[in-house]
Structure formats: structure tokens, C-alpha cells
Amino acid sequence: MVPTWMSSALLFVTLCGRVANARTVPFVPPPADLLAAERITLQPQALAAPIAGDALSRAGWTVATDSAQGTLVGANVLDGNTGSIWHTQWDPTNAPLPHTITIDMKTTSFVDGITYLPRQDGNSNGNIGQHQVFISTDGTNFNLVAFGTWLDDNSEKAADFETIPARYIRIVALTEAGGRGPWTSAAEINVFVSKKTSHHEAGGQRAQIALRSAISIEGITYLPRQDGNSNGNIGQYRVLVSTDGTSFNQVSTGTWTDDPTLKGSNFPSVNARFVRLVALTEAGGRGPWTSVAEINVAIPGAFVPPPNGKGQWGPTINFPLVPVAASVQPNTGKVVAWSSWSAKTFGGDGGLTVTALYDPATQRVTQRVVTNTGHDMFCPSISLDATGRTLVTGGDSSQKASIYTPTTDSWSSAANLRIPRGYHASTTCSDGRIFTIGGSWSGGEGGKNGEIYNPKTNVWSLLGSCPVAPMLTADAQGVYRADNHGWLFGWKSGSVFQAGPSRAMNWYGTGGSGSRQGAGNRASDADSMCGTAVMYDAVAGKILTLGGSPNYINSGATAAAHVITIGNPNTTPSVTRINDMSFSRIFHNSVVLPDGKVFVTGGQSVGAPFQDSNLQFTPELWDPATNQFTQLNPNSIPRVYHSFALLLLDGTVMSGGSGLCDTCSANHFDAQIFTPQYLLNADGTRATRPVINTVSSSNVVPGNTVTVTTNSAVTAMSLVRYGSATHTVNTDQRRIPLSLTTTGTNTYRFTIPNDYGIALPGYWMLFAMDSAGHPSVAKTILIRGP
Helix, strand or coil, X not given: CCXXXXXXXXXXXXXXXXXXXXXXXXXXXXXXXXXXXXXXXXXXXXXXXXXXXXXXXXXXXXXXXXXXXXXXXXXXXXXXXXXXXXXXXXXXXXXXXXXXXXXXXXXXXXXXXXEEECCCCCCCCCCECEEEEEEECCCCCCEEEEEEECCCCCCCEEEEEXXXXXXXXXXEECCECCCCCCCCEECEEEEEECCCCCECCCCCEEEXXXXXXXXXXXXXXXXXXXXXXCCCCECEEEEEEECCCCCXXXXXXXXXXXXXXXXXXXXXXXXXXEEEEEECCXXXXXXXXXXXXXXEEEEECCCCXXXXXXXXXXXXXXXXXXXXXXXXXXXXXXXXXXXXXXCCCCCCCCCCEEEEEEECCCCEXXXXXXXXXXXXXXXXXXXXXXXXXXXXXXXXXXXXXXXXXXXXXXXXXXXXXXXXXXCCEEEECCCCCEEEECCECCCCCCCCCCEEEECCCCEEEECCCCCCHHHCCCCXXXXXXXXXXXXXXECHHHEEEEEECCCEEEXXXXXXXXXXXXXXXXXXXXXXXXXXXXXXXXXXXXXXXXXXXXXXXXXXXXXCEEEEXXXXXXXXXXXXXXXXXXXXXXXXXEEECCCCCEEEECCECECCCCCCCCECCCCEEEECCCCEEEECCCCCXXXXXXXXXXXXXXXXXXXXXXXXXXXXXXXXXXXXXXXXXXXXXXXCCECCCCCEEEECCCXXXXXXXXXXXXXXXXXXXXXXEXXXXXXXXXXXXXXXXXXXXXXXXXXXXXXXXXXXXXXXXXXXEEXXXXXXXXXXXXXXXXXXXX
């Protein structure tokens, strides 16, 4: 037992076999319902490449398949010989798809991914395209952990998923990647658990535990004092380990909540004899004290599922590309995603784009190479126009513009930009035109002043009085980075509010040749490149800004959060610094939910493109009612540079991407679905949610009144605009809380705000929420443009 202590002196305690059990990754100590779970987060001083995943030994494993041709049997995928393959039957007749291969590992292990190596003999027949990955502990009950589509080439493929115990791994091949025939083949299949790095930092008040000898450990638990007094509860903390008691490496950091529940901090397995817990702050800010009731050290052991009450991460969706950019399509909720001219790298102007379409209804991912627009759509800006089309501008093809039309599932060319751009931002305005500014990453540096697109006439017009200079950051790499990824919000009377990432804010007018009016600085905030900004309450003009860094790369991110309130155009907004996030973040993503809370996920504590380092795995949920951030269940796949997150029609969030760096280990060809707690019961089961039965009109203009019927009583409704995202920017999303009038049993009426600056033209998701906060699946509302 570790006694309560209130001193800055080191405390050495020898543990005599008192070691708690934990799973491999992530560690969640019991009791599950009390844990404030953490995930490894790395401090700004450290930059390191990731350690590759460890494949489990395949000795003694067996394989069962639905079909095999002669000696090309399933056992060949485990023999370590890339020249031998499993192939389904083709003679005397073809065995029809789908095909399955099931691996029995003989013992249950904690796994979080597989790799699939296609045949390496120069023949592509049987390459797996659409697929599903299931796991089981008993060989009878299988759970889906990943699905999607793999690229049709001979490179090794992966399916990552959250760590789970499994004895049996089953891959179901739904299609042959090239459509050449009903065949499936594989050279090798491995099952693995991934590892991540640890780093060094020290300081603050600390407790140190000395074990009898060095052992493998994966986490600690901290129990605050239980005497009814909160003085000394640890807030911000660090965990460091050592084998010699002299040289310490940091393995975890974070902030614990100010309450008496058991806390945990997990980290990848590491060999250690000495464990040091450093208290940096007192959780309640009551004084310079630290107190502890008990500390336990965790070694690998029994699997403990993530705690309830903090949301859930679902199956992994595998894409045949690194999904760098994406948009959600009106009515269907399908997600179109794309990379560059290549599925896994970029460079130059390839004149084409590799895309994929995910259909939540069928859980299928289909691929397409878009060549007809001659546009390499890597690093563009994205906006959804008033008719629901996705306008993609600039990027590697810096002067091109392309349009995706969801009703026809087709891509077409739009008029070229007047100014070549890449890494710019755009936003739909109150009159339905689309404004863009910045973008010196591509098409030359500097002078990326504003211009505006009219979708009705397919014409771009220069806005000479909308200069980019006032919104530049002081980035160490100069203007090449200083005008990137603007935080833009279409507002009243055709105006655009620029909230960041520069500390200077500006109003831009889009009439005539344009206009610009300074709007002051974002309180005491510094430049916050690759932070995020979300309009969570458009009626009140409320914008939440989160994180970012003074420089695009190699500088520490901030955890700062601000609420900006805008009013009439060209007036000075109010800016309030609120409670910080639990973690510093750059390259993260933020999504407004139907209830007005904001989901924040991914990122790094130091900006390092194409590196899975300094990772933030623990998402947070911001509540506008309290200005507090709550830590949620962590995921295990990095989501940093070149990632995205989007709200889906069912109220879940899709988070995906990262990388696009050819053969580097930071490429992530997948996405994950996060289910917020508002869709779950306290025990983790799916909650019963209200249903919107009828909507009196799904085609409206501002000022119209809409009547809605539901299957049960609801207490709130909101409109959330369909979103698009790339490089931390999602200027399409915004939320309108609706004022309800009850007109009968389960019948409600609301009025669309009578201003196109609030209710931007385009497609919106209508959600209804019951008294417990459970949202319905959304219905689609079109707010027609003027």
C-alpha cells in the first residue's frame, strides 16, 4: 500500500508482488465504471519514429478455407514463403464469391490488426478487394472488426482495429479487386499487436516506486484520497520509467478529473524497475499539494474492455487509398473520399485523383480514378454548394476546380480559379456564391487574395479589395505556410468572418470588388495554425476554436480553447478564453454534434507531418453549457496530418486518414466510426432513440415554418449542415439550435432563422432529441438559395 503523501520529496516503495493485471493496449484497470481512461501522449520535447507492429508467432496455427485449388491451400498463408499462395478453385469450375479463410491461433491473444500480402508472382488474379474481418474466441460467435476495400496491387495490406482478445481470425473476400473473376488468393497473412514509442521529461511533485526487479509493465492506477477531502488530487501528471533509477523515460502524460474515483494511465509495454509519477498540478487548483491513497502497477494480463460512459469506437473501414479529404453527401449520407494521383503518395500535378465512395447502408467501399477533370485534388479547399454538390478547388493542380454531383455520382470540371492555390480555404456565402482566400502551398507564393465563385454562372471573380496579407501568420517558413487553412465562416449580407488561424481576425465583404475590415485579435491567443474552429450555435454567432501551433511544423501545440461571438458584419466580436482542452493538439479534427457539444479527436502535441509521433489518442467532448472538456475512450490508430472527421446522418462520427507518404509507416488506409455516448445506455448497449416520422417540407427558405412528427416525445431539435473536411478545415459544418413549439401529441413546429447568413443555403441534417439527449437519425432539409 502506498500511504497518503503531501510532499515534493521522492517516495520509494517496494511492491511485493502487488501488481494489477491489464490488457496490452489500451490498458483499462478495474473497476471499469470508475476509470478516467488515458492513452499515451507525448510531450513537445520528443520527436521519434514509431516502432513497427509486432507479428505474433504463427507456429502451430491452422487454417480453414471455403475453397482451394490443388496444392494452393490455405496453410500456405502461414508458411513464411511469399512464393507459395492460397488460391480458390478455378478448375474444373470456378468457386463463387464470397470466399473465406479462417485462422485458428490455438490460443487467445490480444490482437489489434492483420496484414494481408497478395500473391507476389506477377499475377494479380485473386487480389482481395471488398472484404470483412471477423474475430472470435470460440470459433462460433464472430464479431466484425474491420471492413472495406483494398487497393488492387501487390503491396502488403493492413486492417487495424481496437485491441480485442481473439483465437480465430476470419477474412471474407467479397470481391476480386480488379473484377477479373470470382477468385481469391493470398501469399501471407499475419496477426499483430502494435507498439508505440515513449519519451523523457521530468519535474513537479513526484512519487517513485521501486520494484524488486525489472519487469514488463503497461500502466499504473492512481486512487486519490478517500477521506472526503479533495486537497492534493492530482490533475496534470506525467509517468516516467527507468531500469536503473537514474535515466528515466516518459511513457504517459495527461490530466485526471478532480474527483475520488480510481484513475488509470496506460502505455505500451515497457521494461522497468522504477516507476515515477510526477504531479504537475493540483486538480482543483486549491494549493500546491499532492495526495495519494493507493498506486498499482499493471503488467500484461487479462483483457478489460473500455469503460462504459465514454462512447465506443466501432469497426475499422478500410479504404483503397489514404483518405486525406472527404465530404458527406446529402440524403444518402454516403462519404466520398480522395487522396491524390496515387492512393498512397503525392507530388507534382498528376492530373487525376484516386477516390472512393463509402456507403453506410451497405458497408461497402467502391473505388474510382477520376481522370475526366484533369485535376489532382490533393490539398484543396472544399465547399458544399447550395445544391449539395461538392466543389473542390486547387491543390496539386493549383488552378483547377472540380465538382462532385451526388445525384449522378459523377465528377465534372468547373471553371479554373483566377489565382492558383493549394492549402487555401473556402466557404459558402449567404447568397450561395463560394469565397476563397490564401493558399501559397501551391501555385506560387504570396498574393493569394480573395476571389469568389458563382455556381449558377460557373464564373470566378477576383476580389481585389479582399487582401490576404492581414490574415497571415508569422510562420517560420514564411508565406508558404502563413496563408494556409483559413478559418472562414459565411455570414450575413454576403460577409465572411475569418477567425484564424492567425491571431488577427478579419471581416471580408464579397460585393463588388470586395472589402476588408479588421476584427481585432483572438484575445491573448497566438497564431494557431492547423487548429480547428467550429460554429456550434449559428443563431447566437458562437464559434469554438481549439488548439493549433504558431508554426506549421516543429513547434509545440496549444491546448487553448476560445469562444468567439460574432454579430453584425464589420463589428468587433467578443472573444472569451475558456478552459483548456486536456491535451495540446495540432492536426486534430473537431465535429459539432446535434446537441451542440463538440467532439475533438486525434492530433499531435508537436506538429510533425508524416510522423506517428507525439500522438493524442484520447478524444474529448466539449460541453457549451459548462465549458468543460470530458475525456472519452481512446482509439489506437493515429489521426494526425492528412486526417478528417465528419458527422454522419445517424449521429456518429467518421474519423479517418493520416499520412500519404508512400511507403512510410504513417500511412493509414482506413477510417473508424465513433459512437458518442448519447447513442448508448449506461451499460454500453444501444439506446432507444426517437424517430422523425414526417417533415411537412424538406425544401424551404429562411423564415419558413416546418412541422415535424415523431414516434415519441422530444425536447429539442437542431439543424447541422452537411460537412466536408481536409487538413483540419471543415467550413461547411455549422449548427442551428431550433426553438420548438408543441402543436399536438409528438407534433412540433419550428421556424428556419430568417437570415441566409445564419441558415446558409444548402443541405442540412435535421435531428430530434428526447429528454435523455438521444438523437434521432437525421432527416435531410434543403434550404434553397436566394
